[in-house]
Amino acid sequence: xxxxxxxxxxxxxxxxxxxxxxxxxxxxxxxxxxxxxxxxxxxxxxxxxxxxxxxxxxxxxxxxxxxxxxxxxxxxxxxxxxxxxxxxxxxxxxxxxxxxxxxxxxxxxxxxxx
Amino acid sequence: xxxxxxxxxxxxxxxxxxxxxxxxxxxxxxxxxxxxxxxxxxxxxxxxxxxxxxxxxxxxxxxxxxxxxxxxxxxxxxxxxxxxxxxxxxxxxxxxxxxxxxxxxxxxxxx
Numbered sequence: 001x002x003x004x005x006x007x008x009x010x011x012x013x014x015x016x017x018x019x020x021x022x023x024x025x026x027x028x029x030x031x032x033x034x035x036x037x038x039x040x041x042x043x044x045x046x047x048x049x050x051x052x053x054x055x056x057x058x059x060x061x062x063x064x065x066x067x068x069x070x071x072x073x074x075x076x077x078x079x080x081x082x083x084x085x086x087x088x089x090x091x092x093x094x095x096x097x098x099x100x101x102x103x104x105x106x107x108x109x110x111x112x113x114x
Numbered sequence: 115x116x117x118x119x120x121x122x123x124x125x126x127x128x129x130x131x132x133x134x135x136x137x138x139x140x141x142x143x144x145x146x147x148x149x150x151x152x153x154x155x156x157x158x159x160x161x162x163x164x165x166x167x168x169x170x171x172x173x174x175x176x177x178x179x180x181x182x183x184x185x186x187x188x189x190x191x192x193x194x195x196x197x198x199x200x201x202x203x204x205x206x207x208x209x210x211x212x213x214x215x216x217x218x219x220x221x222x223x224x225x
Contacts, residue, residue, distance in 0.1 A: 031211065042123070042217035043157070043202065056212055090156060094213060102147060102159040103204065103213055 002026070006091050006106035013081050013113050021076040021109045025093030032074040033094075033103065034066060038087040046089075049074055050096050081113045118205055120216030128224050133190040135219035137203035146179055146186045149202040151218070157202055193223045 005024045013019050025032050034046040045058035049068035057064075063079040072093075078085055088110050092103040117140040127133050137146065145164045149157040161170055163179035163186060170177045174197075176189045186205075190197055204215040 031213075033213070035215070040220070042120075042200065042220075043215050044217075045215065048212055050211060092157075092213075096211060102162065103149075103157075105156040105158070107156055 004091060004093050004104050004106035006089075006109050008109060009107065010110045011112070013111070015081055015083060015113055017081050019078045019081060019085075019111055021078075021089050021091075021111070022073065023076070023091030023093075023106060024073045025091075026104050028095065029093035029104070030072050030096030031094045032068055032072065033092045034074070034076050035090045035092070036060075036087045037090055037108075038084075043090065047076065078111070083113050086111060086113045118203060118214045118216040120203055120219055122219055123217065124220045124222070126222045126224060127193050129195060130192050133193050133197070133221055135188050135201050135203075135221075137186045137188075137205075137216050139184050139205055139207070139214075141184070141207045143183050143186075143205040143207055146183075146203055146205040147213070148177055148186075148188055149204065149215075151200045151202065153199060155199075157200075190221075193221070195223050195225055197221060198223050 007022045031050045033048050035043040047066050048056045052068050066076040068074045088108045090108045092105045094103045095101040119138045147162045148160040151157040166183050167181045168179040174191045178187045200218045200220045202218045204213050
C-alpha cells in the first residue's frame with residue numbers, strides 16, 4: 001500500500017510568487033491535514049480537510065489556502081510568498097472518523113523563498 | 115477550540131539519563147497518540163492510549179494517559195543516541211474528528 005505522497009520534494013520560489021504543494025493521502029483516508037514546520041521548530045497547524053470540505057484552519061493569514069479534491073487528494077496554495085514562509089510543509093492523512101486512527105505523514109515539501 | 119500543549123519545548127540529556135515530555139489538553143480527550151520525528155524525517159506513529167489511567171510500555175518508553183484524560187506523558191529510561199528526535203502528542207476530543215497535535219519536544223542526547 002502506498003503511503004502519503006507529497007510533491008514536489010523541494011521548491012524554490014522568489015518573494016511575491018505563489019507556491020502550490022500537493023498531497024495524495026493513503027487510499028481510503030478522507031481527512032488531510034497540512035502543517036508548517038520551520039527549521040528546528042514544532043508543527044504549526046495550517047488546514048484540515050475532511051470529505052472535501054475545509055473543516056478548520058490554524059492561525060495563518062488568508063494567503064495560505066487550499067482545497068481537497070473528490071479523490072481526497074489535496075493542494076496547499078501560498079500566495080504572495082514571504083521569506084518567513086520558508087519551511088517544511090507536511091501533509092498527513094487519517095481515516096475520516098473519530099475512532100482514533102493514526103495519522104500518516106508524507107515526507108514533506110521543503111519550500112525555500114529567496 | 116481544543117488546544118494541546120506540550121512541555122518542555124527542548125530537552126538536552128546526557129546519554130543514559132532519563133527523559134520525560136508532558137502533554138496537556140484544554141479539554142477531555144477520547145484518545146491520545148504519540149509520534150516521533152527523527153532529524154530530517156517526518157513524524158511516525160508510536161502508540162495510542164485510550165483508557166483513563168492507561169499505561170503502555172515499548173521497551174524503554176513508557177506512555178501514560180491521565181485519569182482525567184486531559185494529560186499524558188512519555189518517559190524514556192536510560193536514553194540512547196537513537197532516541198534523538200522530536201516527540202509529538204496528538205489527541206482527539208469526544209466525537210471530534212480533528213486530530214490536534216502538540217508543538218513537540220525536541221530531544222538531544224549527548225554522548
